[in-house]
Amino acid sequence: MHLNLFLSLFVNVVVINLVKGSIVLPVRNEAFNKDLYEEVLDAELCDQQIQIIRNNTLMSLFFADAGMRVPRGVLEGNTMDMGNYHQCIGLNQNIADTELQGKYCMIRVPLNQTFVTPWMNSETNFNPNNLRLDNETIKSLREFYAMKNGMNALTGAVDVDRLAPNNPLASLTFRLAVCVPKPCTTEQAINSFAFNMTAVGFQYDDDFCRLPDDKPWVPGDTVIIVIFSIIGLLTVVSTSYDIWHTIILKKDPKTVSVIGRCFSVYTNGRRVMNFQSSPNSIECLDGIRALAMLWVVLGHTFSSVVFWQNPLDTFTWASSWQSLWITSAPITVDTFFTLSGFLVVYTALGKFNSMNW
Template identity: 45%
Template sequence: MVVPDHKNVFDLNLYESVLDPELCEEQLNHMLENDQELLFEFFDAGIRTPRSILTGGNLDLGNYHQCLGIRKQIPSSVVEGKYCMINVPLDQDWPSLPTTPSLPDITWPDITWPPQNQRYLKWRENVAKKSSELRVAMAGYDSFSGATNESSSALAALTFRLGVCIPKACTPRSAINSIFGGLNTSPIEFEESYCRLPKDKHWVAGDYVALVIFGIFILLVAISTAYDLRHNIFLQKDPKKINKLWVAFSAYTNTRRLVTYTPVPGTLECLDGIRSFAMMWVIIGHTFVTQTQSQIMGNPADALAWMTSLQSVWITAAPITVDTFFTLSGLLLVYTTAGKLTSCK
């Protein structure tokens, strides 16, 4: 039995307890033979080819909530959805589909097309270039040097990360191989990453501690704000007689202090603007880094091209703003010290 902790917050025992090979086979056979509509729900919420492969896209998450929302009663059991992520390498023997009959030769009449604008011609040229790169890669050529490579193609090194939706009684391998097994070929090779079920994340000690801390903070804010509003708004008493400790967490008073600016003689007001811009720059920079490191981008090649271009300097140079805070600290230290020394004379 696996006990949930800070390193393993999901209930692995739940995943094991729902597995039932016999029930899995029964439900899959029912969908394949009698309920294609239910089977389509699983396909619709799950596996499909990633978009933007030529720009580095190798991820398709499917629809997590749609998958876990599948629940249908069949004659012998209840079919429920389970969301899983799998890693599928392209360098493998794929199931071969039935060959389609060849089309007869047709002689098409010559058609005079109207003049086309330059924007359309450029778009068509770009599409043709991308299609050519894809055909070359799939034929086993190196799309960068032009040399042939019989052992592997440029796409063979890719691994697709796909979200799949399967009945919860099945494992990803049993479900996928059962569905594609009708092609009478070798099963698809893939690596199971993880699976998710409804209510599979139990609370751990850290959750309870965070709940208590935030609960106490919210309670203090509510009590302090209520006291502040009663004293200043409803009773309209002298603000100087208010208990400073009781309004320390007041949302009303602290918000007024935050948005009210009172100029003080001798202050460097321009530093407030510099500090504000620096803080916004830090927030934007951290948001950008978080998104680029999340590995859920559909076009990482385009993102890399943009990050190395001149247009991205304003955000890729965000670490410089750290030096701004050091400069402000040194300036304020010298300015304050000079003022103290001047007043002592």
């Protein structure tokens, strides 16, 4: 009773202070150093580098090749073109006493655009609703984006594709990669490389940009390095101790300290590579574990592949019975839980039977 009352008061106090702002929650460290992107911007230097790129055909082709293009497979559900990240980030050349470095950016371009041509005093509205799709394609696109939005909601993603009532293409937004010089903004680079596209109504939003070495060093990195360094040091010391006593001094392994050999690669490696069965082992479980592990590897291999070009085909295949051997791979987790429970009970019963009651 008193404990419940205390917990209720504690929760109320915390909530009230959070609302009032008395308690400030720690801000999560950003994955990328956003200040770095602002520090490298220089409009004058950007104009100089773009002029150099314009006068260098190879450099112009390089930036164009690593950057924006129309996504392939739009009718198959693909709205993204990733460009060539490593080609863009890897650019670092010195031309005309100027260091040219690439900056990889992603932009969001809505398909529904209104273009204005001042020299013709006219306005052109590209209406995607005029694009005619068959009912089967519309149905497939709706099912795919409904599934995609559901997955985004489960993972906490804020990006949700809102489909138009008549044509799914009308409300789509492309995510396109752009490779620009390091001191440039995407707007300055796009308008300078081609023509003033924003002046004619080309609309887009910046998503993010990446630069070489833009990930800040966080305390978690230090902790992980320290932990693995300690494990590595223990492994070296334990292996040296084991080899010195069992091989060089030729002592009986039973007389050597167990604690001193617990991290030994020599002793533990021999145990791992020993395929002899113990008298009380259940060998059929080894086969079940082997099949389960292979199934886990296979499932993770397919789930780790991102199908950008044909997500609609992937969705159709994943919804069919033919994909059960991949989509049912999570069942193997239950298999390991079942095996663990069985072995615990089996071992416990064996010990109970050996006791004198």
